[in-house]
Amino acid sequence: MSTLNSPLQLSNEFKPKIWGRPDLAPLFDMPEGTNQLIGEVWITDETARFMNGPAAGMTLAEASAQFGPELHGSAWQGSRFPFLAKYIFASQWLSVQVHPDDAYAAVHDPGDVGKCEMWYVMETDPDAAILLGLKPGLGKEQLRQVFSRGASRDFLRQFTPQPREAVYLPPGMIHALGPGVILFEVEENSDLTYRLDDFGRLGLDGKPRPLHLDKGLDVLRPELPPLRDLPRLEIRESYGTRRLVLASRYFALEELSIRQPVSFSSSPERVEVLSIIEGHGRIENETGWLAYRRSDTWVIPPAAGLYRIMPAVETKLLKFCIPDLERDFRTPLKRHGFPPEVIRQVVFE
Numbered sequence: 001m002s003t004l005n006s007p008l009q010l011s012n013e014f015k016p017k018i019w020g021r022p023d024l025a026p027l028f029d030m031p032e033g034t035n036q037l038i039g040e041v042w043i044t045d046e047t048a049r050f051m052n053g054p055a056a057g058m059t060l061a062e063a064s065a066q067f068g069p070e071l072h073g074s075a076w077q078g079s080r081f082p083f084l085a086k087y088i089f090a091s092q093w094l095s096v097q098v099h100p101d102d103a104y105a106a107v108h109d110p111g112d113v114g115k116c117e118m119w120y121v122m123e124t125d126p127d128a129a130i131l132l133g134l135k136p137g138l139g140k141e142q143l144r145q146v147f148s149r150g151a152s153r154d155f156l157r158q159f160t161p162q163p164r165e166a167v168y169l170p171p172g173m174i175h176a177l178g179p180g181v182i183l184f185e186v187e188e189n190s191d192l193t194y195r196l197d198d199f200g201r202l203g204l205d206g207k208p209r210p211l212h213l214d215k216g217l218d219v220l221r222p223e224l225p226p227l228r229d230l231p232r233l234e235i236r237e238s239y240g241t242r243r244l245v246l247a248s249r250y251f252a253l254e255e256l257s258i259r260q261p262v263s264f265s266s267s268p269e270r271v272e273v274l275s276i277i278e279g280h281g282r283i284e285n286e287t288g289w290l291a292y293r294r295s296d297t298w299v300i301p302p303a304a305g306l307y308r309i310m311p312a313v314e315t316k317l318l319k320f321c322i323p324d325l326e327r328d329f330r331t332p333l334k335r336h337g338f339p340p341e342v343i344r345q346v347v348f349e
Helices: 060-067 102-108 140-148 213-219 325-335
Strands: 008-010 013-021 038-042 083-090 096-098 117-124 130-134 156-159 166-169 175-177 181-188 194-197 234-237 240-247 252-258 262-265 272-278 280-285 288-293 297-300 306-311 315-321
Touching (some): 102 213, 117 240, 117 252, 194 213, 240 325
Antiparallel strands (some): 008 297, 013 038, 083 181, 096 175, 117 166, 117 181, 130 156, 130 175, 234 240, 240 252, 262 306, 272 297, 272 315, 280 288, 280 306
């Protein structure tokens, strides 16, 4: 019998960034004693520590190495945690970047994997913007010159993001996050990024950050369309509402609004993670109960079994995992009457 048989709370890791913010409201409180701008809060960082249960005090990397399938589930073959999730708080433009796929990473960055990712927009300011995809007409050598002189914003498609908008970013999609945006990001467990344009900015060390033009142009796929503002497929449930946001073979995201007590069951095949974005209450199973609140990260290991969320006030959370695309997304969406052409816009192979 597995010793990881209850929901496990994981600490959040705060990352200073030159484009970050001095305030992380409404999702997080600033860490005590910091005087830096925080740009990212990693909620499944390998240095994050478990706060209860048999893994208490261990980092996520240490627990992954020790418990393996007990933590990750029987379907996951890797030794690292299956995905990386974070919140991003942007006060100015991030760099223009692109990510490789697994095959390219294996050859050119051995020991790392590629990076398929998604964004889920939480909040936006009036000046919020994102860049996504190239305008037509430029070849790769022309792009090299554009990137080298910091002029890429004139040649990328710019959009105004909306709260609760989902964006899918497959490998090869050029993108940049602009100011005035708070979003959630989940991706393959990789931080492999090829920076194409940093607008001549200096890093935290006072030096220009390096560009990766050769690799970036290798993996850039100009033909990719901007997969944004995807259909919002929401289902009414007895406990509240459930939105099936987006699914791929690397990750799936749901948004749950929970107004009444509800029971869920863990899966022996996979680990699931809950990120509390509003509300407070209790999370419990046969081993006992624990209080949850806004900004908590809860890992549901395969052997947690039946667990209940008991909201003291309406609770909103993001739930993510590596899905069975048919069972977890296509079948429930079909059952609730969503047409195949709409389902295809949120379920990616």
